[in-house]
Amino acid sequence: xxxxxxxxxxxxxxxxxxxxxxxxxxxxxxxxxxxxxxxxxxxxxxxxxxxxxxxxxxxxxxxxxxxxxxxxxxxxxxxxxxxxxxxxxxxxxxxxxxxxxxxxxxxxxxxxxxxxxxxxxxxxxxxxxxxxxxxxxxxxxxxxxxxxxxxxxxxxxxxxxxxxxxxxxxxxxxxxxxxxxxxxxxxxxxxxxxxxxxxxxxxxxxxxxxxxxxxxxxxxxxxxxxxxxxxxxxxxxxxxxxxxxxxxxxxxxxxxxxxxxxxxxxxxxxxxxxxxxxxxxxxxxxxxxxxxxxxxxxxxxxxxxxxxxxxxxxxxxxxxxxxxxxxxxxxxxxxxxxxxxxxxxxxxxxxxxxxxxxxxxxxxxxxxxxxxxxxxxxxxxxxxxxxxxxxxxxxxxxxxxxxxxxxxxxxxxxxxxxxxxxxxxxxxxxxxxxxxxxxxxxxxxxxxxxxxxxxxxxxxxxxxxxxxxxxxxxxxxxxxxxxxxxxxxxxxxxx
Amino acid sequence: xxxxxxxxxxxxxxxxxxxxxxxxxxxxxxxxxxxxxxxxxxxxxxxxxxxxxxxxxxxxxxxxxxxxxxxxxxxxxxxxxxxxxxxxxxxxxxx
Numbered sequence: 001x002x003x004x005x006x007x008x009x010x011x012x013x014x015x016x017x018x019x020x021x022x023x024x025x026x027x028x029x030x031x032x033x034x035x036x037x038x039x040x041x042x043x044x045x046x047x048x049x050x051x052x053x054x055x056x057x058x059x060x061x062x063x064x065x066x067x068x069x070x071x072x073x074x075x076x077x078x079x080x081x082x083x084x085x086x087x088x089x090x091x092x093x094x095x096x097x098x099x100x101x102x103x104x105x106x107x108x109x110x111x112x113x114x115x116x117x118x119x120x121x122x123x124x125x126x127x128x129x130x131x132x133x134x135x136x137x138x139x140x141x142x143x144x145x146x147x148x149x150x151x152x153x154x155x156x157x158x159x160x161x162x163x164x165x166x167x168x169x170x171x172x173x174x175x176x177x178x179x180x181x182x183x184x185x186x187x188x189x190x191x192x193x194x195x196x197x198x199x200x201x202x203x204x205x206x207x208x209x210x211x212x213x214x215x216x217x218x219x220x221x222x223x224x225x226x227x228x229x230x231x232x233x234x235x236x237x238x239x240x241x242x243x244x245x246x247x248x249x250x251x252x253x254x255x256x257x258x259x260x261x262x263x264x265x266x267x268x269x270x271x272x273x274x275x276x277x278x279x280x281x282x283x284x285x286x287x288x289x290x291x292x293x294x295x296x297x298x299x300x301x302x303x304x305x306x307x308x309x310x311x312x313x314x315x316x317x318x319x320x321x322x323x324x325x326x327x328x329x330x331x332x333x334x335x336x337x338x339x340x341x342x343x344x345x346x347x348x349x350x351x352x353x354x355x356x357x358x359x360x361x362x363x364x365x366x367x368x369x370x371x372x373x374x375x376x377x378x379x380x381x382x383x384x385x386x387x388x389x390x391x392x393x394x395x396x397x398x399x400x401x402x403x404x405x406x407x408x409x410x411x412x413x414x415x416x417x418x419x420x421x422x423x424x425x426x427x428x429x430x431x432x433x434x435x436x437x438x439x440x441x442x443x444x445x446x447x448x449x450x451x452x453x454x455x456x457x458x459x460x461x462x463x464x465x466x467x468x469x470x471x472x473x474x475x476x477x478x479x480x481x482x483x484x485x486x487x488x489x490x491x492x493x494x495x
Numbered sequence: 496x497x498x499x500x501x502x503x504x505x506x507x508x509x510x511x512x513x514x515x516x517x518x519x520x521x522x523x524x525x526x527x528x529x530x531x532x533x534x535x536x537x538x539x540x541x542x543x544x545x546x547x548x549x550x551x552x553x554x555x556x557x558x559x560x561x562x563x564x565x566x567x568x569x570x571x572x573x574x575x576x577x578x579x580x581x582x583x584x585x586x587x588x589x590x
Contacts (some may be wrong), residue, residue: 008514097574098574101567101571101573101574129533199550200551200553213549239556242556243553254502275590308539310532311532311533311534311535312527316532318516322510326511329511331575331576332571332574332583333576335541336577339586344586345585345588346587347513348586350513353510353511353513354512354514356513362510365510365512366506366507366510366512367530369509370498370506370530373509380536383536383547385534385546385548386545387539387544388537388545388546388555389544389547390541391545392550399581426525426528426529427529427532430532442550
């Protein structure tokens with residue numbers, strides 16, 4: 001077999017089980033692809049020794065005959081996940097040199113299932129960004145280009161390295177995390193599948209915290225079946241995360257029948273934004289028509305508080321971040337600033353955090369500090385949490401009326417060029433998350449499925465939003481959409 | 496609500512992030528852009544609406560208040576920028 005790195009999880013699993021290929025062969029193909037792709041800056045810490053060791057162990061296990069689905073499959077891990085003995089710095093200077101003494105629950109579950117870690121993936125610093133331009137490692141680059149134009153494009157963010165690596169076939173799949181759209185937006189920008197499960201499905205233990213009431217891990221994969229396989233391994237109750245749900249994890253892959261006859265799919269009118277590109281509108285209408293052809297009933301719905309989701313998010317997420325990031329003080333781990341003669345502990349904190357945090361992280365920590373400060377807590381933070389209740393109620397009303405899933409665009413545009421948003425004010429960048437952020441605020445599962453190309457040849461994605469805990473049903477709807485859309489485009493190799 | 500330079504300086508101090516004086520005007524201006532965006536929330540009628548604590552109405556689990564872990568001093572200190580004699584070391588705090 002050639003081009004083993006181009007396989008998806010399901011195909012590679014089946015080939016491993018048949019004995020057509022070994023995990024070592026798959027892993028070596030990926031390691032070579034990674035070494036050839038430094039121009040994408042997707043893998044920022046490579047772990048070939050760990051990978052080959054795990055691949056050999058996986059091959060033994062597969063010979064034994066009862067290996068789980070993920071056994072022997074080479075994947076990338078977002079730098080936000082703590083991985084034992086391997087640099088884990090959330091793409092921040094302040095965690096320079098940090099090598100955790102422990103492993104995150106999600107990456108441990110993947111390792112226990114036999115998955116092979118190839119290395120750590122680039123991202124926006126502390127997952128704060130929508131273009132992977134806030135990383136201490138420099139920008140991750142999309143493998144996609146606008147026709148013959150050689151301008152570098154963003155792979156999206158914050159899971160930009162994961163998106164770039166999966167799209168460029170550097171690995172079979174990757175982990176991502178999603179606080180406001182950080183799995184679904186990059187997946188849409190590079191033409192892959194990404195699912196954020198229901199809040200509480202995946203343990204957050206060992207994942208560097210950004211906004212604890214919104215953060216969820218999820219898989220970024222080459223197709224919907226792969227997402228189902230990998231999500232099942234990532235999910236499950238964990239006593240170390242008090243918000244992790246004590247619910248059985250279904251066999252998501254077995255739920256992929258492609259049969260969505262009689263399902264009710266909602267089209268929310270509030271997602272039809274002013275100035276939405278015609279291509280996005282057409283993609284959305286085409287997606288609805290495909291689901292209708294597959295036997296679903298399409299209904300118009302209203303989610304009246306949609307407009308207030310982004311402003312509520314930009315109170316709640318910075319507030320939680322300002323609290324979570326208080327731990328980076330130059331005392332227990334990471335990097336401490338060089339101090340001048342006579343500097344006390346306050347100067348140590350202030351210099352360490354000024355040098356260690358990048359601009360966007362500083363800005364969000366300070367906005368969070370402001371909205372939580374005495375005199376503004378009610379006006380900003382409590383008001384935003386009340387609006388969040390209303391946003392969740394919008395979804396509850398729609399689901400109570402019998403809607404099974406909601407179809408929206410994944411992003412307001414195709415990928416933009418790296419550097420093109422530099423002059424824009426921060427709010428312009430925040431608008432990238434306009435279709436995805438509601439899902440985090442309501443704690444719902446959301447999946448991004450590649451559905452077409454724009455006039456410049458760049459991928460566009462559609463988002464499906466499901467009922468809480470019904471990822472299996474949601475993935476089945478995504479599977480039907482994937483089958484109908486028949487998206488097979490790949491970026492031409494230039495790197 | 497408009498943020499002036501002295502408020503920006505106060506917020507930076509509360510957040511324990513050193514911001515040089517010449518960077519304060521730009522910082523205040525960015526805060527005002529973001530807060531201007533957030534002001535939209537004032538349009539929403541939130542009378543009688545409970546502020547959300549958790550998306551799932553779950554009760555946080557409890558456990559016995561007992562020691563379940565420990566004796567890992569070397570691991571705890573392994574990543575410290577400055578650790579001495581089994582402790583985290585910091586600049587002098589008390590005169």
